[in-house]
Amino acid sequence: MTNTRLAIEVSHLTKRFGPVIAVNDVSFTVQPGVVTGFLGPNGAGKTTTMRILTGLVTPTTGTATIGGQRYVQLKRPSSVVGAVFDANAFHPGHTARDHLRVYAALGGHPDSRVADLLGRFGLASAANRRTGTFSTGMRQRLNLATALLGDPRVLLLDEPSNGLDPEGISWLRDFLRGLAAEGRTVLISSHVLSEIEQFADDVVVLQNGELIAAGPWSRLAGPPSILVGSPDADLLAGVLAAQPSTSRVEPIGPGRLRVYGMDAAGVADAAAAHGLRVHELSTHSSNLEQLFLQLTADKPALAGAAPLAQAGAR
Numbered sequence: 001m002t003n004t005r006l007a008i009e010v011s012h013l014t015k016r017f018g019p020v021i022a023v024n025d026v027s028f029t030v031q032p033g034v035v036t037g038f039l040g041p042n043g044a045g046k047t048t049t050m051r052i053l054t055g056l057v058t059p060t061t062g063t064a065t066i067g068g069q070r071y072v073q074l075k076r077p078s079s080v081v082g083a084v085f086d087a088n089a090f091h092p093g094h095t096a097r098d099h100l101r102v103y104a105a106l107g108g109h110p111d112s113r114v115a116d117l118l119g120r121f122g123l124a125s126a127a128n129r130r131t132g133t134f135s136t137g138m139r140q141r142l143n144l145a146t147a148l149l150g151d152p153r154v155l156l157l158d159e160p161s162n163g164l165d166p167e168g169i170s171w172l173r174d175f176l177r178g179l180a181a182e183g184r185t186v187l188i189s190s191h192v193l194s195e196i197e198q199f200a201d202d203v204v205v206l207q208n209g210e211l212i213a214a215g216p217w218s219r220l221a222g223p224p225s226i227l228v229g230s231p232d233a234d235l236l237a238g239v240l241a242a243q244p245s246t247s248r249v250e251p252i253g254p255g256r257l258r259v260y261g262m263d264a265a266g267v268a269d270a271a272a273a274h275g276l277r278v279h280e281l282s283t284h285s286s287n288l289e290q291l292f293l294q295l296t297a298d299k300p301a302l303a304g305a306a307p308l309a310q311a312g313a314r
């Protein structure tokens, strides 16, 4: 397989199921070389969008393309895009090896990929076990192995961390980062935001079928803040507010301040220069869960968010 870099382009995509508008005029880009988190509460339209990308659902209007082509236009689709939708989509009586062999044959991929992938996903010793006896983590790994049979440049993963223990999640994170580092395009959906925070460089957020925000996570989350604890908090607040780089100083309780626009060293130096005491100093990046609540509760209010209409540009 070549090192082709294939972006996903979703443009004015709408899908109606009878009276339900599952996806409503959504546009975004998913870049190769990074992991993109696809976020939204249950029913937001994530699965529908991913199913449209893999040709399983036909859009009502708009387009969803991979490397400029719709799924149905791809000559060997499983060599371009690998998708993971349902961790339980195995025949329980088939062994892991049989399962992969069937999909290898269907996709026209060499049988040698089966042994390679069983080894790579730590399933070699379970190759002859029926998948009905597999744990959730083993099913998720077998699902990923199936998606990678054709060595695709694009991976679409719908809730792949469901049912994984912390060790499994950590493995998945490293695995997806490795795929992205190879220039692949990785879109991973979840409504478990704290997990996506560990995975994603970029995020796309849907709510009720509509795009809420998209772009690099660091830009959406905004700059970090510095938490300062000081018995001289009142005086320190005045000193910090007068620093040229400070954008905001908020008192957040007795003897505590939150400072935006400075780093921890700058706060400590400014305090020292005025003989003021600092008992606590820590840097906080915006938590994705807070960001998500903010985004979904009050769409236009988020400072630093990407423009919503053509979000996705890096």
Ligand SMILES: Nc1ncnc2c1ncn2[C@@H]1O[C@H](COP(=O)(O)OP(=O)(O)OP(=O)(O)O)[C@@H](O)[C@H]1O
Pocket (backbone or CB within 6 Å): 017, 020, 021, 022, 023, 040, 041, 042, 043, 044, 045, 046, 047, 048, 049, 191
């Ligand atoms: N085949 C269908 N027929 C009717 N309605 C559907 C169909 N598929 C999805 N929907 C509806 O479309 C909306 C979006 O569903 P979708 O599964 O895409 O959301 P989601 O963000 O993936 O949610 P979840 O995290 O729960 O999977 C929901 O209201 C859902 O009930």
